[in-house]
Amino acid sequence: MNKRLLKRHKRQVSRAKERVKLSEPDVRTPEQISAAREASRPSGGWRNGAQAHRSSPSTQSHGGHSGTSPAKADA
Secondary structure, three states: OOOOOOOHHHHHHHHHHHHHOOOOOOOOOHHHHHHHHHHHHHHHHHHHHHHHHHHHHHHHHHHHHHHHHHHHHHH
């Protein structure tokens, strides 16, 4: 590596070291951590929430067909 590239590399490394931010340790108790996890969970659970989200677009797409279905049943 020539001198110019070596100096540039040293500058980049030193600047990168200045930008590093060390994370602080989690000082919460295990009870506080578990309470925070419970509070952040969705009320219906992951599976129920995903099914409800998926069923919403499918009912919208069938909404146009439902208008024609009663007309066919009446005829």
